[in-house]
Amino acid sequence: MVMIVAHRGARNLWAENGLAGFRRTAALPADAIEFDVHGTRDGGVVVIHDATLERTTHATGLVVDHTVAELGQIALRDGRGETVPTLEAVLEVFKPTRYEIQLEIKTDALGRPYAGLEQNVVDISRRLGLMERTLFTSFAPEVLETIRAIDPKAGLLASVDRRSAEMMGGVEPMLDRFLALEGCAIAVHAALMQIDPAYFIRRIGGDKLGVWMTNTVDEIAYWMGQPIRQITTDRPDLAILERDGG
Numbered sequence: 001m002v003m004i005v006a007h008r009g010a011r012n013l014w015a016e017n018g019l020a021g022f023r024r025t026a027a028l029p030a031d032a033i034e035f036d037v038h039g040t041r042d043g044g045v046v047v048i049h050d051a052t053l054e055r056t057t058h059a060t061g062l063v064v065d066h067t068v069a070e071l072g073q074i075a076l077r078d079g080r081g082e083t084v085p086t087l088e089a090v091l092e093v094f095k096p097t098r099y100e101i102q103l104e105i106k107t108d109a110l111g112r113p114y115a116g117l118e119q120n121v122v123d124i125s126r127r128l129g130l131m132e133r134t135l136f137t138s139f140a141p142e143v144l145e146t147i148r149a150i151d152p153k154a155g156l157l158a159s160v161d162r163r164s165a166e167m168m169g170g171v172e173p174m175l176d177r178f179l180a181l182e183g184c185a186i187a188v189h190a191a192l193m194q195i196d197p198a199y200f201i202r203r204i205g206g207d208k209l210g211v212w213m214t215n216t217v218d219e220i221a222y223w224m225g226q227p228i229r230q231i232t233t234d235r236p237d238l239a240i241l242e243r244d245g246g
Helices: 019-026 087-094 117-127 139-150 160-167 172-179 197-202 217-224 236-243
Strands: 003-007 034-041 045-047 100-105 135-137 155-160 185-189 209-212 230-233
Touching: 003 100, 003 197, 003 209, 019 034, 019 087, 034 087, 034 117, 034 160, 034 172, 045 117, 087 100, 100 117, 117 135, 135 139, 139 155, 139 172, 139 197, 155 172, 160 172, 160 197, 172 185, 172 197, 185 197, 185 217, 185 230, 197 209, 217 236, 230 236
Parallel strands: 003 034, 003 230, 034 100, 100 135, 135 155, 155 185, 185 209, 209 230
Antiparallel strands: 034 045
């Protein structure tokens, strides 16, 4: 059965990457949660998608220019007083559940990996006993290669789209590099995958292949009918209805 992955804490239902949304998502019968992390000025790890604060909070500037404590005082847009959460706080929400955790390690505003961020997220996941349920994800192959060097058994998932393929010299060299990481799953943006779904299924293997984003009823129904590992969606409620025949 195709797994349902809730994207950024089901951001079309609740405030993006907010703790309240994560708690509500954890109560849904989906299969996995996806969220993003950035490093902070004092070496912490927080859950937020962008390297900058403007889009999802009421502050400005770079995430990395703030401490964990400072970010804990910055309100999320539409978050009813919620602030930027730490990685530990989000993982604690999902620790009691059966959810797979897809933890996307972001790069900084210039596209560079944060120094030490990979080690920090592995250390936190280990401390909470969640390594076996976690896929560390990234668009950047060097980030996934660093994770695998830290822990050869770590689960990996590469996110790819047309832009990232262009930056890596095309679809074939991009897939070659990610597939060189044994067992690495790959989530392909729907706009790229729909060009030739059979190619990606054949090239990657359906058991390691996902698609993002799938947010309409028709998109969800189509991709859930394909022989793939997962769909990633901002509307896990719609995907659950499709899966359960509702």
